[in-house]
Every structure is written in C-alpha cells, then in structure tokens.
Amino acid sequence: MRINVLQHTPNEGLGMIQDWSQKNGYEMYIYHPYQFGFLPTAAETDMLVILGGPMSPNDDVDWIKQERVLIKELLDQDKPIFGVCYGAQQIVKTLGYQVTKAPAKEVGFAPVYRRDVKFINLPEELNVLHWHEEMFEIPTDAQLLFSSDKVENQGFIMNHRIVGLQFHLEPKADNVREMVVNDFSYLEGSVLNQTKNEILQTKISDNNKQTLYKLLDYINR
Known part of the structure; x- marks a missing residue:
C-alpha cells in the first residue's frame, strides 16, 4: 500500500503514524506542498494522511485549494483519509x-x-496535545468521536474510511520538543495556561499510540 502524506510545516511531522506505517510494511511518500507546490495524484494514492500546520483552510492560497481537489477525488473513490488538525479541517472544508x-x-x-461511537473500542478519556485555535463543523454523515472541556468538535469518523482529529495523537516526545522549541510563541492566549516547560515535561501515554493505531487500522480494513 502506498501512503501519501501532506506535511505543512517542518515541525509537525508524522511521529507515530510513520511507526504504524513501517510496522505494517507500507510505502510512504511525504509531500511538502507549502514549499514545493507538488501533490500526489489520486491514482497513486492508496491512503492519504493530511498533517497539521499554521495555515487555515479559509486562506485564499492555490495549493490549499488544490489539496481539496485531491481530497474530493479520494472521497469519491472511497479511499482512506486521516486528517490531523489543519488536515481534519481541510476534509471538512472539502465536504x-x-x-x-x-x-x-x-x-x-x-x-x-x-463520544458515543459503538463500532470501535476507544478509551473513554485521553490526555492529548492541542495546538489550535480554529475548529471544524461535524459533517452530517459523520459521527462525533471526541470532545474536550473547551471545544466540543475534537474528532469525527465518517463512512468507516475517514477520520479527522482536531488534536494530536501522533507526536512522540521528540516531536513535541520540536513543536515547542520552534513555535513556543503560539502558547500566548491559550486557555490551558501551560508553559513550554510544563508541556515538555508531560509524559505521553501509551494510550495515545494504541488509539492512533486502532483508528488507522480501522479505516484501512
């Protein structure tokens, strides 16, 4: 299987998604459309992963619009798509x-x-990394997966093939360090009121990895 990845900033990488891909022996190709302008075709994509980034789907930028053309083609072909933060927002915007x-x-x-999703066994609560100030609507045909204390729409699953998460399950400790040291100024104005040292000292639960793997396995059945 060929997994094509859309990465949107150097400091928000694949983390444990890449571990899952390697564990299963899949081929992975990572694109950087914000820098190089290239996207894969739908024909050469068996699964699409759309990572986070500092941009918004509402930005009037050509490559952002072209991403949605690709997403629409893959939705029509019923291919699995996994979106993180901005990536989840792009799926919703496409719909x-x-x-x-x-x-x-x-x-x-x-x-x-x-939330009340019966067909996949997920933990009732997860401690996850948030890095956002926008949120998506839940599409009519989708089911709400997760909510936080401050933002209700934190994840959705649709047609057993599409998952979008507003938060980050994928980072390992090194990924968190990379996000914090490069983008620590983004902490200003957060309702969570955490310092960069508090974030860096937070241990990532193995539940995050297990949940991520379950979701990726589910949409690739």
Missing part, C-alpha cells in the same frame, strides 16, 4: 462545511473524551 474560530484557543496537553 462543504465550515471551519471557524474555536470558542477557546487550546495549546498544550488536556483531556479529550470519547
């Missing part, structure tokens, strides 16, 4: 729903709570 300012800017570690 014709809104991405708006969240009621609270969340930057740091905080819990999310599983």
Whole structure:
C-alpha cells in the first residue's frame, strides 16, 4: 500500500503514524506542498494522511485549494483519509462545511473524551496535545468521536474510511520538543495556561499510540 502524506510545516511531522506505517510494511511518500507546490495524484494514492500546520483552510492560497481537489477525488473513490488538525479541517472544508474560530484557543496537553461511537473500542478519556485555535463543523454523515472541556468538535469518523482529529495523537516526545522549541510563541492566549516547560515535561501515554493505531487500522480494513 502506498501512503501519501501532506506535511505543512517542518515541525509537525508524522511521529507515530510513520511507526504504524513501517510496522505494517507500507510505502510512504511525504509531500511538502507549502514549499514545493507538488501533490500526489489520486491514482497513486492508496491512503492519504493530511498533517497539521499554521495555515487555515479559509486562506485564499492555490495549493490549499488544490489539496481539496485531491481530497474530493479520494472521497469519491472511497479511499482512506486521516486528517490531523489543519488536515481534519481541510476534509471538512472539502465536504462543504465550515471551519471557524474555536470558542477557546487550546495549546498544550488536556483531556479529550470519547463520544458515543459503538463500532470501535476507544478509551473513554485521553490526555492529548492541542495546538489550535480554529475548529471544524461535524459533517452530517459523520459521527462525533471526541470532545474536550473547551471545544466540543475534537474528532469525527465518517463512512468507516475517514477520520479527522482536531488534536494530536501522533507526536512522540521528540516531536513535541520540536513543536515547542520552534513555535513556543503560539502558547500566548491559550486557555490551558501551560508553559513550554510544563508541556515538555508531560509524559505521553501509551494510550495515545494504541488509539492512533486502532483508528488507522480501522479505516484501512
């Protein structure tokens, strides 16, 4: 299987998604459209991973619009798509729903709570990394997966093939360090009121990895 990845900033990488891909023996190709302008075709994509970034789907930028053309083709072909933060927002925007300012800017570690999704066994609560101030609408055909104390729409699953998460399950400790040392100024204004040292000292639970793997396995059944 060929997994094509859209990465949108150097400091928000694949983390444990790459570990899952390697564990399963999949081929992975990483694209940087914000820098080089290239995207894969739908024909050469068996699965698409769309990572986070500092941009918004509402930005009037050509490569952002071209990403949605690719997403639409893959949705029509019923191919699995996994979106993280901006990536999840791009899926929602492609489907014709809104991405708006969240009621609270969340930057740091905080819990999310599983909603009433019966067909996949997920933990009731996870302590995850948040790095966002926008949020997505939940599409009509999708089910709400997770909510936080401050932002209800934290994740969705649709047609058993599409998962979008507003938060980050994928980072390992080194990935968190990379995000913090390069983007620590983004902490300003967060309702979580965490310092960069508090974020760096937070231990990542193995539940995050297990949940990530379950979601990726599920949409690739």
